[in-house]
Amino acid sequence: MMVWTRLFVGAITFLAAHLVIVARWHAWFAGGGSAGGATPGSPGTSDAYTPWFMNSTSAVAFTSVAFLVVNLVVALAGARHRPDQAVRGAGYVAAGAVVVMTIVLFTSPGGPGNLFPLAIVIGAGLITVSSVVGAMAAWLVTKAPLARRTSK
């Protein structure tokens, strides 16, 4: 799979995960406190945090699992069965995601927050780790049949 394709897959994955988080923020991610409502802090609604994957532990888990699964599938589809190839591919996916993540962070209501450099670094770390884990899982899955084929 081409580098640009992986970058694109990463960007789309983050965007999709973010849209799910925004849509189900109150219902799934407990982002709205005790009363469901609209935009956090808006008049007359519950005063919750902005829908953002690092504003809720379950949203972090959701995004991490999404990147793990996507990288698993991408690595299998890409047929890169060497560990270094798998890690490099996961890095491209993560890079695409981090670009979109940064754009989303800076365009969210209320601005990026006064800890945005840390948010970017930690977010990038989370996405990269889950991506690499997914890609390495694919490598582990494919290692056995490859080994069998090589031995034959």
Next chain:
Amino acid sequence: MAHRGKTWGQRVTTGAACLLLLLAAWSTMSWRGAAARASAPPQSGSGAVRTAPPGTRVAGDPGKKGDTYYWFEGQTQQVTARFADATVVAARGLAGEVHATVRDLHGNDLAKASATTKTVQYAPGGGQSLLALNDSGERPTLDWSARQAYELWKGGTANLEWKGGLIRSRRVEPPYEPHALETTWVNGLKAVVTRKSIGRIELAKGRFAHGAVLKGELTKDGVAAGIALWFERDRVFAWDIPGLTKGWIGPEHLQPVHGGWPFTPDMQWLNLQMIAFHHFQTLINANGFVARRDGCGRESWTDALTNFFVPTLHANEAGCDGLHWLDGTVYRMCCDIHDYCYAKFGCTSKTWWMLWTSWKCDLCNAFVVDCFLVGGDSWNPGDA
């Protein structure tokens, strides 16, 4: 071999699809279960305990009175509302009920009222008295009881209705407003708000405000301690508590998060806001640290500020902005100190890249990076 490889690919694809389906089903069931637990309040103190995961913000609605508002109001010893033809003095009784006495301009008692969360009683000097159930929907406060007593004295007890949280005689005019409101708090703090009109003043370079204002004056043990202004037309709140805090907030500050002011400040809010500024800033200066992590479940100063005041004023989030999943961890302290540091030196998120604007802000940022790197273990008393 080719046939075997294809079979293996199909197996992997099927396995991945099954894994995705299982994950989706598991997540939907668990999150829906959590949502159901969160959305269904227990009846009469029975039922499952509803928990909120770390990072969930359960502070009050910025447009409504919250715990901190009532805490401040509960410390109020007396409220005096001055109208054109009468003065109403409200105070708290021994059992927590509130009493209000309507007096004429010579100090003669004209009527009395009292209220609990259940009932409202009113006894005029002459005429029909009233005992009604308290359906205001809010806890009775001194400010409210003063307004309620004046409404009943002015409008009488015939043909009544609940309107805007007050029992009023049926009429179309808005409720009567005092021209001055005096709030006497504990610790020798007293705030008085009056209505004025002032000329154009420059709040910041190129930012002006003028016109009708609510002007608040704060005293501590009888000595002037600060002022605050609410510009009604420009919707700007400005304050100056010398030695403690000074600033202004306009709609432009609140627009990104709240879409503007989520409520219209009134006289009592202005009084309590001034008192809160003095109270919290004095405590912060005395303690030199903004967050109390004493493990006793008490609110930190930032949490207390956030509960009612900060969301409406500074548009800053307590805890770790953009990283609220870490709010329940050791990193929370790093974020609280960073928030305090920013508030103290007037920093904004721009100071991360505009390094030349303030070395103090750079130190705030350097501190929080170091704090995160060492796992929240770098703070020493006096750092903040």
